[in-house]
Amino acid sequence: MTRPLRVAMIGYGFMGAAHSVGWRQAPRVFGLPAEVEMAVVVGRNGKAVAEAATQWGWQESATDWREVIGRDDIDIVDIVTPGDSHAEIAIAALEAGKHVIVEKPLSNTVAEGEAMADAAARAAERGVKSMVGFTYRRVPAVTLLRDLIAEGKIGRIHRVRASYQQDWLVDPAAPLSWRLQKELAGSGALGDIGAHAIDLTQFVTGQSVDRVSGTIDTIIAERPLADGSGTGSVTVDDIALFTGRLSGGALASFDASRFATGRKNALAIEVSGEFGALAWNFEDLNSLQYYDGTADSRAQGFAQILVTEPVHPYVSAWWPAGHMLGYEHGFTHQVVDLVGAIADGAPLHSSFEEGLGVQRVLDAVERSSAAESAWVETRSAVAV
Numbered sequence: 137m138t139r140p141l142r143v144a145m146i147g148y149g150f151m152g153a154a155h156s157v158g159w160r161q162a163p164r165v166f167g168l169p170a171e172v173e174m175a176v177v178v179g180r181n182g183k184a185v186a187e188a189a190t191q192w193g194w195q196e197s198a199t200d201w202r203e204v205i206g207r208d209d210i211d212i213v214d215i216v217t218p219g220d221s222h223a224e225i226a227i228a229a230l231e232a233g234k235h236v237i238v239e240k241p242l243s244n245t246v247a248e249g250e251a252m253a254d255a256a257a258r259a260a261e262r263g264v265k266s267m268v269g270f271t272y273r274r275v276p277a278v279t280l281l282r283d284l285i286a287e288g289k290i291g292r293i294h295r296v297r298a299s300y301q302q303d304w305l306v307d308p309a310a311p312l313s314w315r316l317q318k319e320l321a322g323s324g325a326l327g328d329i330g331a332h333a334i335d336l337t338q339f340v341t342g343q344s345v346d347r348v349s350g351t352i353d354t355i356i357a358e359r360p361l362a363d364g365s366g367t368g369s370v371t372v373d374d375i376a377l378f379t380g381r382l383s384g385g386a387l388a389s390f391d392a393s394r395f396a397t398g399r400k401n402a403l404a405i406e407v408s409g410e411f412g413a414l415a416w417n418f419e420d421l422n423s424l425q426y427y428d429g430t431a432d433s434r435a436q437g438f439a440q441i442l443v444t445e446p447v448h449p450y451v452s453a454w455w456p457a458g459h460m461l462g463y464e465h466g467f468t469h470q471v472v473d474l475v476g477a478i479a480d481g482a483p484l485h486s487s488f489e490e491g492l493g494v495q496r497v498l499d500a501v502e503r504s505s506a507a508e509s510a511w512v513e514t515r516s517a518v519a520v
Contacts (some may be wrong), residue, residue: 140171141475142209144234146201146225147216148179148188151239155216155269156192158467166453166472169479178204205229212474215239216269218314219322223248226266226488230259235478236266237470241331241498242491244322249488249495256488265477267484268491270335271466272403274473277424279449280441281407281414282340284426290409296388298337298405300329301396305356305374312359312368324372326352327498329403330392334380334497335490336405337390340414343382344493349511350378350501355395378501381511413438422460 143159145152156174163172177194178201179185189197198204205213205228213229215222215238222243229236236256243249256266272278284290302325304310314320315328338344352373361368375393382388396402406415415425415438424441444459446452450469454461470486477484493514500512 138170140173141211141235141478142173142175143212143214144175144201144204144207144210145177145194145214145216146179146204147239148177148185148192149216151216151269152177152188153192154464154467155214155239156194157464158469158471159214160193161464161468162471162475165468168472168475170475172471172475175210176204201225202228205232205234210234212237212478218320219244219327220320223252226252227255230255230264230266233259233262233264235264235474237269237474238266238488238491239269240335240491240494241322241327242268242488242495244327246492246495246499249492253488253492263481265474265484266488267470267474268486268488268494269467269470270332270339270486270491271470272332272336272418273339273486274450274466274469275416275418275421276449276451276461277416277421277441277443278336278340280443281405281416281424282342283449284414285340285407285409286342289411289426289428290407290413291411293341293343293382293384293386293407293409295386295408296337296341296382296405297408298333298388299391299402300325300333300393300404301391301399301402302329302394303397303399305394306397308356309360311362312370313362316359316370316372317368318371321372323498323502324352324354324370324374324376325392325394326373326376326501328392329394330376330390330501331494331498332403333390333392333405334494335486336403337380337382337388338490338493339485340405340407341382341384341386343384343386345380345388345497345514346383347511347513348378348380348497348500348504349509350376350390350504351509352376352502352505376501376505378504380497421462 355374403418413427504512
C-alpha cells in the first residue's frame with residue numbers, strides 16, 4: 137500500500153490558516169486519488185507555531201524549514217511566507233524532490249521568478265509538481281466563466297475590466313506591517329491584490345497581458361510601528377491603476393487599491409465580446425452575470441447564473457444546489473487539483489511559468505509608472 141502524501145507548510149499566519157482549511161477539507165469532501173496527511177507546520181517563533189499546529193490540525197511544528205525540507209517523510213511543501221523568502225524555499229524544496237505550492241505572487245522580482253520557474257521546469261522532468269496559489273481561479277463561477285469564453289459564448293473579446301479593491305489601510309493609524317515594506321512584500325496593492333486581477337484576466341481569456349501603461353501611488357508614507365516605538369516608512373504602493381494590451385488585441389483596464397473606502401474584498405472582472413459579456417464579483421462569488429447579445433432583443437439583459445449546480449466546476453462534491461460556497465473553498469479546490477496532478481501526472485494550471493508571467497506584468501507596471509506612464513512591454517520591460 138502506498139503511504140500518504142505528507143505535507144509541510146512553511147509559515148502559519150493568515151494564509152497559513154486558509155491553506156490549513158484546504159488541506160483538512162479536501163481529503164474529507166473529495167475522493168482524492170491519494171491520502172494526505174498534514175505532517176508539520178514551520179515558523180520562526182516556536183511557541184506561536186506550536187499553537188498554530190494545535191489550532192489548525194498539523195501533527196507537529198518545527199522552526200527550521202531547511203531541516204523539514206530535507207526529511208524523507210515530506211512529499212509536499214506549501215509556502216505561505218512573505219514574498220522575500222519564496223524563491224529560496226521553493227527552489228530548495230524542488231531540488232529536494234518535493235512537490236511545491238507557493239502563495240501568490242510567485243516572487244518579489246522577475247529575476248527570482250525566473251529562477252523559480254527554471255527550477256520548476258527541471259523538477260518537472262523528474263515528475264515533481266509545482267503551482268502558485270491563485271485560488272480565485274478555482275472559484276466555481278470563475279472556472280465556468282473561463283469555460284464559457286473558451287466555448288465561444290461571447291465571441292471575440294473586445295475589452296476586459298478587472299479590479300481588486302479593499303479598504304483596510306484607509307485608517308492612517310493602521311500599523312506598519314510586512315505588507316507595507318518593499319524588501320519583504322515586493323510591492324503593495326499592485327502585487328498583493330493586483331496580481332489576482334492580472335491572473336484572472338489571463339486565466340479566463342487565455343491571453344497574456346503583453347504591454348502596460350500605468351501609475352502607482354503611495355497615499356500614506358509613514359505609519360506607526362506595531363510596538364509603539366515611533367513610525368516607519370511605507371515603501372510600497374497603496375494604489376495601482378493601469379491599462380494593458382492583451383495578446384489577442386483587446387484593451388484591459390486594471391485597478392488595485394487598499395484605499396477603496398467601503399470595499400472589503402471586491403475582486404471583479406468583466407469580459408465584453410462580440411456576442412455577449414460575462415461578469416463576476418467576489419462579493420457575490422456564487423453568481424456569474426451573463427449577457428447574451430444573440431438572444432431575442434426583448435429578452436436581452438444581464439442574467440444571473442447561480443453557479444451551485446452539480447454540473448458546475450468543483451460543485452458536485454459539496455452541497456445541494458443553492459447552498460452557497462465561500463472563500464475557503466478555493467483553497468480546498470487547489471489541494472484537489474494539486475493532489476490529482478501528483479497522482480496521475482496531469483498538467484497543473486497556475487504553474488510557476490504562469491506566476492512568472494504575472495510577475496513580469498507587475499514589474500512592467502512599476503517601470504511604466506517610473507517612466508511617467510509610458511507603455512512598457514511585459515516581456516522585455518522596455519518602454520515603447
